Amino acid sequence: MKTFTLLSTLAALTLSATALAEPPMSFFDLNTQRLDGKPESLSAYKGKVLLVVNTASECGYTPQYKGLEKLHQDYKGKGVEVLGFPSNDFGGQEPGTAKQIAQFCELRFKVTFPMFEKVKTKGEGQSPVYAFLASKHGEPKWNFHKYVVGKDGQVKAAFPSSVEPDSAELKKALDSALKE
Secondary structure, three states: OHHHHHHHHHHHHHHHHHHHHOOOOOHHHOEEEEOOOOEEEHHHHOOOEEEEEEEOOOOOOOOHHHHHHHHHHHHHHHOEEEEEEEOOOOOOOOOOOHHHHHHHHHHHHOOOOOEEOOOOOOOOOOOHHHHHHHHHHOOOOOOOOEEEEOOOOOEEEEEOOOOOOOOHHHHHHHHHHHHO
């Protein structure tokens, strides 16, 4: 009986380890934390088109927060959500604490779109969110890199930092994803 129990336990552990090692099938399979530390399942955004952006408070592209907020306001009624993920990966341009980042975003740019915990977007310790995003569309090269995620949870397009939130090419990608 002990041998059977031990084998059953080993089999269960092997299945669990295998399940953990499998990559997520969709962006909506992932979990993360809000900037305030509360856990959130990204399944909450299932059926919406997402614009996922790695942000930083001390970057030359930081004024894009204003355009991202406008895009959020213009598109949220159409089924698009902007999701911000602060990152200190590029030039140490997001050194603040979660509280400092939240205050900066609220006071300086009146950000109302969801902001999540500070993450590593590349290299060792890369967050599962960015591992998924980068798997087919490459890692961000700098702050304010943008990924469009379709209603099916798959990455549809990626844009470098230089593509502004109000650019025609970004809006075209969002509109195209909305039609799918």
